[in-house]
Amino acid sequence: MDNPILTLDKGTRCTAWxxxxxxxxxxxxxxxxxxxxxxxxxxxxxxxTSRFKVQESSILRIVWVPPEYGDVVACVTADGTLSLWEEVVEDTEGPQWRLCKCFDRNTSQILDVQFGNNGTCLKLVAAYSDGQVKIYELLDTLELGKWQLQAEFQNVIDLVSKYSNASCLSASISWNPQRSEVQQSNFVLGFNSNIPPLNSAKVWEFDLDHQRWLPVAELSSPEDKNDQVYAVAWAPNIGRPYELIAVATDKEISIWHLGSNPDPDGRLSVQKVAMLSGHGSEVWQMEWDISGMTLASTGSDGVVRLWQSNLNGVWHEQAVLAPAS
Incomplete structure (x- = not known):
């Protein structure tokens, strides 16, 4: 029998490498x-090596800050609190973890939070159970407690529309993993909610000219605009002339090509190139490998599935990793 690499404490709700x-x-x-x-x-x-109290309520989500900012984690708790904790080295006691930022508590629950770095500034995007999206910007890279609210909107193409009765069970955010000072900040976001216009995965990009976030693409076909989105994953790009994004709904995993040249309206072209069905149930999480060639997915069926495309661009299931019975 293989030896486990670690044993988690009883009551563990979430983990993050x-x-x-x-x-x-x-x-x-x-x-x-x-x-x-x-x-x-x-x-x-x-x-x-460390164990400390974040809040009195359960921790629901953990996300590591990009490594160039040190050893820092963001924690989302059941009472709606979002806090950042940083490891610091004390001369007498060794490494310790300290609270460096506690964001204002919202009346709705945070469903997902992710960090994005375009080479000039660290940004944080948070999705809430009322359908709101908030984007924060770090004002001083040396002061992790100095964040500013940059934007607040809902995940809809029609920026005029507002949905006050939205009830979202989950959300998934994935930043474009490319880091360049000349590249615009952009990310993809989808909801699992009772409001169809909120659900479909949309790519948001920061417009420098107008200093606001705009939806530049919608990863949804006419026949599946009402589908709830469970997970999204933006692939690393090593020399492709297009971006590759995976979107998981309650039906399947779809693979999308996202163009790089906007049309006169500022929209990017999209093309669904594959539909992957194998889990037969909800997909909770997806991750690309560092080359952006292999997609790993896992869900309520309890297995990890690896997907790849062949030289002809046809996607197939490469492997299934199931726990020992």
């Missing part, structure tokens, strides 16, 4: 955050 895969953060139902590290470089086993 850092960007190098060398640390794991785990959120517990009692509001504590545990950090696991590999103490022996020659071993692949991990042990808990």
């Amino acid at each position: 850092n960007y190098s895969g060398q640390r794991l953060a785990a959120g517990l139902a009692d509001g504590a955050l545990a950090i696991y590290d590999s103490t022996d470089p020659a071993s692949s086993t991990f042990s808990c």
Whole structure:
């Protein structure tokens, strides 16, 4: 029998590996955050090196800040609190974790939060259960407590429309992983809600000329505009003339090509190139490999499926990873 690399505490609600895969953060139902590290470089086993209280309520979501800003995690708790915790080195006591920012609590629950970095500024986008989207910008890269609310809107093409009765069960955000000072900030977002216009995955881009966020593409066909979105994933781009984005609904996983040249209205061309069905149930999470060639998906069927395209651009299931019975 294979030996486990670590054993999580009872009551663990969520986990997140850092960007190098060398640390794991785990959120517990009692509001504590545990950090696991590999103490022996020659071993692949991990042990808990820090454990501290974030809130009295359960931690629902953990996201690591990009590594160039240090060892920092964002924690979302059941009471609607979003906080940032930073590891600092104390001369006498060694590494300690301290609270560096607690965002204003909203009346609705945060469903997802992700960080984006275009080379000049760190941004944070948060999606809420009332359908609102808030984008914060870090004012000083050396001061992780100095964030400013840059924009607030809903995930709709018609920017005039507002939905005050939205009830969202989940949301998924994925930033464009490319980091360039000349590239605009953009991300894809989809909701699982009772309002169809909110649900479909949309690509948002920051318009420098008008200093606002605009929807530049909708990853949805006419026949599936009412489908709830469970997960989105933007692939790394190594030399492709287009972007590659995966969208998971309650029906399937769709693979989309996103063009790079906007039309006169500022919209980007989209093309659905594949429909992947295999889970037979909800897909909760998707991740691309570093090359953007292989997509991993997992859901309520309890397995991880790996997807790839062949030289002809035909997508297929490459492997299935199931837990031992």
